[in-house]
């Protein structure tokens with residue numbers, strides 16, 4: 547069909563389409579051209595240790611920012627898991643499979659992948675050694691191998707035996723599945739004592755033990771079985787959360803739901819066959835391990851279901867390296883809290899769970915850290931001072947019941963940093979549940995890990 551222009555000239559639909567396509571192509575070329583000229587020409591071999599949330603996000607940003615990118619990721623796992631989904635697996639909202647993706651699909655195309663684990667860091671000579679004794683040299687190192695979960699520090703249970711004696715931990719993928727099965731079986735118990743606890747070290751997503759406690763309580767309430775169960779939460783600290791506004795609200799919620807909270811209690815051991823948990827009662831909370839000669843009061847608690855969290859630290863190869871902060875427990879990497887550059891080694895940057903940043907260890911924090919860390923690394927490669935400053939933002943969506951979430955958002959020095967500042971931050975809401983259950987996983991896989999947000 548022909549159309550007449552004002553000048554009387556005829557245009558076919560095909561001509562219109564050609565003009566349209568040429569316009570789109572022009573816009574793409576201009577955009578790519580802009581990208582091309584805005585890319586840094588800095589050169590250098592970058593090695594990223596750990597291809598988890600932080601490592602893959604960093605690789606995506608760096609390969610976008612550098613024209614001559616030479617990036618290698620060292621990561622042993624072929625399957626990547628969206629860890630915030632573990633809570634929802636345990637709560638029977640997500641299927642276990644839906645949090646997984648092959649690592650190969652997530653690592654940006656031009657980035658090299660060494661499928662292996664680093665065993666030793668040698669920052670004085672700019673190389674790492676893998677567990678198969680391969681020496682990998684670098685000009686710049688991104689150290690992001692996450693947390694190590696020290697299950698061995700709780701006697702009587704191991705990561706492999708989770709579920710035994712109805713002892714659970716949702717910080718492990720299989721553990722989350724076993725916990726879900728146990729939750730499904732709780733109604734068969736008819737009644738009993740459910741015990742939840744957290745840990746004394748810095749941990750990833752400190753909200754998770756509260757989430758599973760409150761979801762379990764709600765699961766039983768929904769089935770009109772709540773009155774048959776006694777539920778207790780043993781906290782290692784003397785609050786349930788900081789900043790205080792969130793801790794106060796959580797403690798109100800625990801009160802309203804008749805979950806007794808006991809503070810300054812640390813799980814020492816479990817007897818899975820007798821279903822007894824032993825807690826050290828500390829005079830005041832501490833993030834240090836119990837000294838060998840210490841004799842704290844201990845209480846033995848009978849349970850029918852126990853959920854615990856193992857102590858966490860930096861992986862041993864980090865802890866035993868010159869990159870760890872020796873002045874604090876945990877062996878976390880000693881970085882500047884704003885630039886995330888190592889305190890002594892200026893060609894090393896670290897963030898995510900392994901970094902000794904004074905904020906909560908979450909994926910939400912990494913979403914903000916990664917683009918700043920990437921820009922700072924590019925500046926270092928250009929022999930400039932890193933100018934990007936991370937403000938400590940972290941977020942923890944605490945599921946308080948099926949259908950509601952308390953969205954805790956904060957930065958350094960417990961500063962409240964709500965995304966929607968005009969609504970009360972200490973109110974649990976349905977919209978945050980919708981975000982947690984339907985929004986955050988696609989945002990993670992299709993946005994954050996691709997360096998798009």
Ligand SMILES: Cc1cc2nc3c(=O)[nH]c(=O)nc-3n(C[C@H](O)[C@H](O)[C@H](O)COP(=O)(O)OP(=O)(O)OC[C@H]3O[C@@H](n4cnc5c(N)ncnc54)[C@H](O)[C@@H]3O)c2cc1C
Nearest residue numbers: 596598599600629630663664691692751898899908909910
């Ligand atoms: C139960 C649970 C609930 C959570 N809920 C939330 C939430 O609601 N919101 C939120 O924002 N965050 C949440 N998180 C936290 C979030 O998942 C982590 O903060 C985030 O995954 C940390 O990213 P990372 O890259 O630092 O570590 P990881 O994602 O753990 O990745 C580290 C990578 O390093 C690799 N690695 C380890 N050792 C070596 C080695 N020697 N050599 C090479 N590679 C190595 C590992 O295989 C891994 O792939 C939750 C976590 C859990 C477990």
